[in-house]
Amino acid sequence: MKWQFRLLLFGAACVFLLGVALLLASSSPGRPAAPALGGSLVSAAADVAVPDGAEAAEIGETGDIDDSKAGDEMTREPEPSRGPEDATGALADYVIYINWDGFAYDYYVWANSSGGPGTPVLNFLASRGVLFTATRNGFPSITNPMQTSIVTGAWPATHGNTYRYYDAAENIVKQTGRENAAETIAEAVEASGMSCASVQQFTLDGRGAYARDPSHLYIQPGGPWRSRVAEAVKLLRREPVNTPDGPVVVPEIPRFLAIYADDLDAAGHNSGIGYGLSLVFNYDAWKTKMIKQLAAMDRDLGSLVDALMDLGIFERTAVVLTADHGMSPVSGKSSLPDLLATLSQLGYTCELLAPGERARDGTDLVLVSSGLAVQFYFRRDITLSQYDAVIEALSAKPYFGGYMSLHELRKAGAHPMLGQLLIWPEPPHHFKTQGLFFGIAGQHDSGDDTSRHVFMLLSGAGVRNGAVVDGPVEIIDVAPTISRLLGIRPPANATGRVLTEALLPAGAPASDLQRETRSEERSGPGALPRAQELPGGRTTRRDYISD
Template sequence: MDSDRIIVYINWDGFASYYYDCASARGLVPTIDNLRAQGAFFSNAWCGIPSITNPMQTAISSGAYAGKTGNVKIHYDKELGMVVDQKRENKAENLVDAFYRQGIPVASVHHFTFEENGTYAGDAHRPYVFLPYANYIQRFDELYRILAGKKVHTGENLMKVEGLPRFVAMYIDDLDTIGHNNGKLAPIATNEEQRVEHVLWRLNQMDTVLGVFIEQLKALGIYDRLTFFLITDHGMTPFSFSNDTRTAYHDLLHGLTQLGYTYEVLKGGMVPASGTDIVLCTAGLSLVLSFTKPATATQIAELQTMLSKKPYVGRVMNSSEIQATGSADFCDLYISPKPPYIFKEQGPAVGATHDSLDETSHRIFSLMWGSGIKKGVTIDKRIANIDFASTMAKLLEVNPPGSTGLNQRRTSVETKNQLVGTGRPKSLGQLRRDKKVKSIVRNYDLYLMLIPVVLFYVLFKYVPMYGIQIAFRDYNPGLGFFKSTWVGWEHFERFFSSFRFTRMIVNTVMINVYQIIFQFPIPIIFAIIVNEVRRKHFKAFILNTTYIPHFLSTVVIVALISTVTNPEYGVINQLIEYFGGEPIRFLEESSWFKPVYVGSGIWQNMGWSSLIYLGALAGIDPVLYEAAQVDGASKMQQIFKITIPCIMPTVMIMLILKIGGIMDLGVDKVLLMQNDLNIYSSDVIPVYVYMTGVREGNYSFAAAIDLFNNIINFLMLLGANRISRKLSGSSLW
């Protein structure tokens, strides 16, 4: 019996097998080489699909690939009809949950897979140890402190762990970070040889720290109880972006078009257009291809054959082939480039990543040593990185994750309830571990900033709703709400029977309809035009010039309108007379009120209203335009086939909001432009409410009219939202 055995699981992210081969050949990893002689080395270890950090870390932690964990990183979800970019999702039970359920004390040092998923910050019984920006030396130090029974950093405090964990995991991502050649932990390499040298430099340092760590454990007198696993999630495949790789990528996309397919390259959260046949997405190197509608086996096979013949394609796998080491729901085809190609529109000249089917990404370093492990053994048989979970369980003499039939990993609260029972109020410790509570604490500054906004709406929007009842009373401020006489529908009947009722309804609606027809599209068109301007300073000048009118006061705006439309000296009438026409009294003729009101609104708000559309345009993937250019699309075709469809969700949301305000108009501008000569066109409901309620003090009658107005707006909002959801898929809810 080895009831006191302790498993120390160390994960070095991105530890490719060829890294170790190079380092060992040059004597750069003497500690690991020595440990290999004391344990079992796996020379033929492989990871699964996709070979990406989150999917593979969850796979190792649960002893199951994506078919059970449900994590494949980025993919097109056919049920949701959108591209989903997953983070740490895991549907399966993980190691720490399974072990703790069976009475094994656990701990984690920076192993994010177990953060709030079995180990918790501030929990002395199963702590998640974390130091912001901690390097590999600090993480090894925290791991040593756990095993030495010293205080560790957890939950922003120093805390001593209760007892000695029998399973402790540690995660270090230095090799992965440097391997990507992103300049974060090492200078950016200018060629592949230099990139590998940078990785080996850090590997040598980590090997040295590992040796010191082992000597420290031996000094504690517990080394003989320890079993070590030094494993990884994936390797690293080099690439070199160039005109040749871009051309190859364009050729691949063109091949889809030649077969008659319409495709889109989308990112997480994006939804394909209704006529799209194929959705493509990528985590950086390979392409994940999914049909938006069910495809036949013949279609998929034909496409797989065509793509496999491309000289720059390394391997293409279909869903059936992927299922063995991944999930059949991942995609229809997984297209991996042949090194050094990369299936992206742009990238660094020298780089590396691992969402590949190439051996450099899939063959990984794996080593075990310590208590219960045979010494000096090299295992050449092919093994998978998920196999280590069951090995750890066997060494601890417990069942591996999922052995009880739990397909769904429990949340922290569910796990705790099963262990301590339900029906009791949560303790302070449970609340501190609750995900929602931790999210609030972690983002407390954002919640503090939100408080004034919430208070504003509560005090000035929701609390005043109590006063809606005055629309059904003959309200007298001296008597208050309850003592004022209840008159029921009297005010509504008075409004509906008024000779001005029809005129005000028509004027209010028509002005808003004119705004939707003429004013609403202008900022969209303007944003598209400005987006095509390439001269930075000229573009800034245009934007600043068109923004300024929005910040002018309404009084100034109306004064300008009055000046430029003056029948005697106004600029507009001067031009009319110059071309032989008769002056027009724009503000004195009812027929001209609506055009002047809407036209001035276009000038005042065009630039400001275009901001949201410029933001939407900035989010369009340039790859879409590049692919369209390869297919020979003109600029207008790109606008109608790419630009407009991509910003259409934003357009529809803004249109819904506009329709939802069909009975609203700014009181100030209409009131300032209104006179006895144009009253038949300028008589609108908002101004009538203002005149009745504020000037005449008839609060109940004004409240009734405004309540009617808001009910119409609300019904229009509901209708517009429902129609938009059915026609375009975009809606407010």
């Protein structure tokens, strides 16, 4: 019987030790239970979503949860797929990156000035996020290079897209198209194992989003913002969208969704009637046109906010909205003839070359331009004093706006092929080959602040509430910040920074932090318009849109 008694004691000891081990494992800080990254618990009694964590704290301060929409609109989407890098601490389950091409920060200020229509949806998002008042792009201030800079988090010196340049070795002017030697944010998302989709954000076409991959889908519906945001809503609702192979339904709500629209860019150029736009013929009419266009896009942005709320993921989604460049209004005679004459007087034989053109023998200074900034390429050695003499002569001109030296261009991340000197005019002056004697146009290939100062807003999950950041930020900060929100590594070549001043610490509710600047305490240009507080932390389109 001794062996049976010993066996019984041994078994009891094993059970006791196993119980202790399990207890220690469950309480050990080094081995937490599966983290709740923005998930929610479902109340069986009421059949409505009961938010947990940061979401519960925020709604608890604004009022009771509105359960009048229990059922379809309050149905929570199941937990999204997790990439292997989620363990770093995602701040949001979903991130939507919206790019309104040509969205100058001035447009936002104009629309929200006295007598303006306002931008209630943008302001609603700002009340639940951070507005950046001093966001700048890089060089050149042109769509393809700057769109590429946003999605890679790097300047042209890194990704290689500089739009138009003179290749001295081959003696020809070239354009870069969609060239990109750097990893995109969508490729980083794809590598993490997360899903993504792009609605006409062309810099992601084949670069993390693909026409024939439902889990990383690229679609190009065309048309204005209204049409594109409608397709984005279909993706969120997991409704069929058109692809080259026919209708496709994404397998889950994309963790990262990019949407691109160029309505503001088209309106600002004022060169055609696409998207139902009309031509205007003076600055005041142009300004009014831009305000109206922004107000219209703001209204249609409401449908996206509504969709997020209907799906029950609004509180778990971060929204990033920015632009690649602004717009400089131009009119009147061209200053190009005087520029060429001045350089000739300094002893240079100049040629302004277009794409595909070559310099003649004897040309010692090649100029390249898209109408505003002029890129200088010296074909013979010059001294520093000769270089400075060019700048001095042109800076005395009434049309002179500013310049970037070779050293300054390199420091700003410009591609080495952008030139050895960059000069731009003061609006409304321009360097177009023909004058604009009737009407007004917009151009943005300039170092002027009208072209470089762009809108940027972060809102939603993981973002501080109602703050205004007046310090300088750059568009290359977008991709690293999106990466931080999703809890993944940034794009491999990114040199931008995470906008930590706009983000919450992991697990901290927005209500726990003091607002950096309250909207009601600000006034003057750049102020955050007073945003309407919404009952219960929820709203519908009719709450912030006056039809």
